[in-house]
Amino acid sequence: MAEINENIRTEEQKRVDTVIEKIEKRMEKLESKTGNLKQDIVSLRKRFWEDVTVNIDDPDDVIETHASLKQQAELLGERERSHGQFYKQYKNLQRLKSSPYFGRIDFLEEGEKEAEQIYIGLFSLMDDDDENFLIYDWRAPISSMYYDYAPGPAQYETMDGPIKGEIELKRQYIIRDGKIKGLFDTGITIGDEILQTVLSDQADTQMKNIVATIQKEQNAIIRNNKKRYLVVQGAAGSGKTSAAMQRVAYLLYRYRETLKAENILLFSPNQMFNSYVSTVLPELGEDNMEQSTFYQYLQQRLKNIDVENPYTQLEYILGGKRDESYQLRKKSIQFKVSLQYKEIIDQYVEELLTKGILFKNIRFRGELILSKNEIVDYFYSLKQIPTIPNRISCVKEWILDKLQELEKNEQSKEWVEEERELLSKEDYLRIYRKLQKQQRFTENTFNDFEREEQLIGEWVVRRRIKPLRNKIINLAFLDVVGLYKQLFTWAEANSALFSLPEEWQEIKRLTVEKLATGELFYEDATPYLYLKDKLEGKQIHNSIRHLFIDEAQDYSPFQFSFLKEIFPNSRMTILGDMNQSIFTHSIHDEHAFAKSEDLFPGEELEKIVLTKSYRSTKQIVEFTEEMLTDEHKIEPFNRVGEIPTLTISPDKSKLLDHIIEKVTDLQNKGFETISIICKTAAEANEAYDALKESLNLRLIRKETSSYEKGILIIPSYLAKGIEFDAVIIYNCADDVYNQEDERKLFYTACTRAMHELHLYSVGKPSRFVQAVDKTKYKLIDRS
Numbered sequence: 001m002a003e004i005n006e007n008i009r010t011e012e013q014k015r016v017d018t019v020i021e022k023i024e025k026r027m028e029k030l031e032s033k034t035g036n037l038k039q040d041i042v043s044l045r046k047r048f049w050e051d052v053t054v055n056i057d058d059p060d061d062v063i064e065t066h067a068s069l070k071q072q073a074e075l076l077g078e079r080e081r082s083h084g085q086f087y088k089q090y091k092n093l094q095r096l097k098s099s100p101y102f103g104r105i106d107f108l109e110e111g112e113k114e115a116e117q118i119y120i121g122l123f124s125l126m127d128d129d130d131e132n133f134l135i136y137d138w139r140a141p142i143s144s145m146y147y148d149y150a151p152g153p154a155q156y157e158t159m160d161g162p163i164k165g166e167i168e169l170k171r172q173y174i175i176r177d178g179k180i181k182g183l184f185d186t187g188i189t190i191g192d193e194i195l196q197t198v199l200s201d202q203a204d205t206q207m208k209n210i211v212a213t214i215q216k217e218q219n220a221i222i223r224n225n226k227k228r229y230l231v232v233q234g235a236a237g238s239g240k241t242s243a244a245m246q247r248v249a250y251l252l253y254r255y256r257e258t259l260k261a262e263n264i265l266l267f268s269p270n271q272m273f274n275s276y277v278s279t280v281l282p283e284l285g286e287d288n289m290e291q292s293t294f295y296q297y298l299q300q301r302l303k304n305i306d307v308e309n310p311y312t313q314l315e316y317i318l319g320g321k322r323d324e325s326y327q328l329r330k331k332s333i334q335f336k337v338s339l340q341y342k343e344i345i346d347q348y349v350e351e352l353l354t355k356g357i358l359f360k361n362i363r364f365r366g367e368l369i370l371s372k373n374e375i376v377d378y379f380y381s382l383k384q385i386p387t388i389p390n391r392i393s394c395v396k397e398w399i400l401d402k403l404q405e406l407e408k409n410e411q412s413k414e415w416v417e418e419e420r421e422l423l424s425k426e427d428y429l430r431i432y433r434k435l436q437k438q439q440r441f442t443e444n445t446f447n448d449f450e451r452e453e454q455l456i457g458e459w460v461v462r463r464r465i466k467p468l469r470n471k472i473i474n475l476a477f478l479d480v481v482g483l484y485k486q487l488f489t490w491a492e493a494n495s496a497l498f499s500l501p502e503e504w505q506e507i508k509r510l511t512v513e514k515l516a517t518g519e520l521f522y523e524d525a526t527p528y529l530y531l532k533d534k535l536e537g538k539q540i541h542n543s544i545r546h547l548f549i550d551e552a553q554d555y556s557p558f559q560f561s562f563l564k565e566i567f568p569n570s571r572m573t574i575l576g577d578m579n580q581s582i583f584t585h586s587i588h589d590e591h592a593f594a595k596s597e598d599l600f601p602g603e604e605l606e607k608i609v610l611t612k613s614y615r616s617t618k619q620i621v622e623f624t625e626e627m628l629t630d631e632h633k634i635e636p637f638n639r640v641g642e643i644p645t646l647t648i649s650p651d652k653s654k655l656l657d658h659i660i661e662k663v664t665d666l667q668n669k670g671f672e673t674i675s676i677i678c679k680t681a682a683e684a685n686e687a688y689d690a691l692k693e694s695l696n697l698r699l700i701r702k703e704t705s706s707y708e709k710g711i712l713i714i715p716s717y718l719a720k721g722i723e724f725d726a727v728i729i730y731n732c733a734d735d736v737y738n739q740e741d742e743r744k745l746f747y748t749a750c751t752r753a754m755h756e757l758h759l760y761s762v763g764k765p766s767r768f769v770q771a772v773d774k775t776k777y778k779l780i781d782r783s
């Protein structure tokens with residue numbers, strides 16, 4: 001990579017100036033357009049009610065009023081949409097004005113005489129005649145060569161096939177506020193120097209876009225469109241989330257005619273992560289995709305039952321006493337996340353077609369209207385209907401018919417009379433108006449006492465039956481909880497067909513006890529929803545065309561398989577790191593992410609592996625990778641920093657003193673995000689209480705929804721996906737981190753550090769640290 005001579009620099013600055021002038025002109029034009037539009041909108045809003053004729057006296061007038069309102073709203077909507085578009089364009093120009101481009105390649109296409117200069121920036125910009133590109137959008141096909149090739153032979157894909165040629169020059173720019181601050185001609189990789197500068201910056205509370213320095217292997221992820229399922233295994237800090245975000249921006253550009261932000265869904269690890277990544281797309285001029293945690297999705301689908309928070313499950317597993325009930329819960333989790341369990345449910349549902357279905361009694365005002373057995377009998381009389389959801393749907397219609405009959409019969413009952421008499425004057429008037437609106441009276445008939453009584457009676461009954469009717473419509477008569485419980489007994493009775501865990505009886509007891517409290521263990525939530533869907537009919541999310549799953553190593557085989565079924569029309573980008581598995585299920589053999597070949601058909605699956613880590617200094621990467629047991633080698637990006645330290649303190653009180661000293665020292669060095677990572681929330685609470693008098697701290701809980709600068713205390717599992725300038729490991733003693741299934745959690749915590757990593761231990765440090773080569777860290781013994 002070479003620094004460039006003054007003449008070239010001057011020439012390049014001239015071009016920047018010219019482009020900026022053009023950008024300014026465009027902005028002026030847009031300003032006048034948007035100004036007029038804005039005025040239009042303001043006055044439309046002001047006059048909104050003046051220009052509509054509101055008259056609801058007779059039905060014809062109501063229709064007219066409706067039409068007039070609709071017309072006015074459409075007009076306003078259209079103006080607002082245009083304004084929104086102009087505003088977006090304006091914002092994009094504003095961004096270009098400060099930094100019009102970051103790269104250039106001179107490309108000589110085969111058969112051409114002269115190379116074309118291709119300047120690459122955040123968005124495209126044409127010259128005044130709309131003929132030539134002054135700037136190419138980084139997502140344009142031609143721009144991909146910038147990321148994929150060094151000077152020399154190169155090619156890019158178009159609809160009509162590949163275009164081949166030669167890159168004669170490849171140049172990088174750092175332009176800020178319209179001034180060139182750095183200019184480099186680059187060789188094989190995209191500017192290590194620029195990347196160095198970017199990576200040496202401080203951590204941010206919002207993730208940054210990486211378009212100026214996307215690496216070749218990341219570009220392969222961003223632009224991938226070969227296979228339906230793209231699985232990315234990437235080391236900690238290798239840019240998986242970054243690649244995912246730029247990929248969303250790329251897809252929205254590439255398929256802009258058909259794909260909108262709301263057709264893309266990202267499953268993310270937690271709320272704070274959501275806020276961390278939320279500015280990347282707007283910065284790239286795109287709307288944010290839909291975002292949810294898988295837990296939020298489950299909650300939204302299972303409204304009538306309390307689902308345990310996955311972090312509550314994890315807190316129990318990490319902090320548990322490791323007694324008998326702890327081991328049982330663990331066994332239970334391991335089985336319930338497996339595909340084998342899913343198969344058991346499939347077979348169970350199959351059998352429910354002939355026997356075993358459960359319904360609830362249907363009562364109205366305490367009286368039995370239909371017994372569960374009657375419904376069961378009706379269900380099994382529908383033999384000709386081959387699927388359960390279709391049969392249930394018929395049962396629903398049958399019950400609704402019964403309700404209609406009930407509605408008629410009830411009207412003559414005494415309670416109706418009583419309720420009618422108890423109606424207040426206001427209620428009475430309201431009903432009267434309602435009925436009048438529905439034109440239920442002929443002229444003057446309301447004076448007719450009998451007719452009045454009858455109509456009001458009907459109304460009273462209908463009002464009372466309505467909640468019951470809604471429940472039936474929502475299939476609440478199906479006893480899903482009972483069926484889920486019964487599954488355990490059924491599996492036991494059919495144990496010859498499956499290999500159930502030895503502790504099945506106990507697992508059944510544990511599950512049933514929890515269900516009796518109206519709650520579901522997290523490990524039961526997906527199977528329960530799966531069973532519910534199989535009975536009621538699957539809820540399929542057809543509008544989602546692309547699903548992104550980040551931190552995919554934390555999903556179970558059951559969850560993956562379920563996701564595939566409920567997003568049948570989606571392409572998927574699945575990103576994870578086997579070394580950062582934090583949930584019990586994913587640490588053991590049934591590692592769905594590692595066995596993606598088993599889950600996704602080979603011909604539809606593409607796998608990409610990222611081994612280079614960009615987040616942490618070389619020293620931190622070399623220290624942390626020693627904790628891993630597999631042979632995955634992580635290549636650090638060559639950024640040098642201080643060697644990690646391990647301080648041994650004699651007791652908790654000294655440990656706190658030592659941490660306070662270190663935090664103060666880090667603050668003096670100018671670090672703005674310093675994170676004290678604890679193993680569990682319980683430990684984080686304790687540390688927070690002990691340190692809050694001495695340090696200005698922010699305690700991060702599972703509900704915390706935003707990431708702010710400062711000194712944070714955070715449970716290890718909530719730090720997933722996020723990074724900090726400096727990380728302090730609160731107490732890495734061997735009596736805290738000693739189980740094999742905590743290794744990856746510990747590794748994940750340490751890999752959150754960008755510039756400095758300091759570990760503290762009361763007494764003997766964890767075996768995971770003891771195993772690290774002593775030259776990879778500095779031992780400070782203060783015991």
Ligand SMILES: Nc1ncnc2c1ncn2[C@@H]1O[C@H](COP(=O)(O)OP(=O)(O)OP(=O)(O)O)[C@@H](O)[C@H]1O
Pocket residue numbers: 195198199208210213214215218234235236237238239240241242243577580614615720721722723751
């Ligand atoms: N090409 C790049 N140019 C500049 N910065 C990059 C690049 N790739 C990654 N980074 C930076 O490296 C850091 C780690 O990236 P990111 O969080 O996307 O990695 P990850 O693989 O998702 O990490 P983890 O799995 O550990 O959470 C971020 O600060 C990101 O901005």
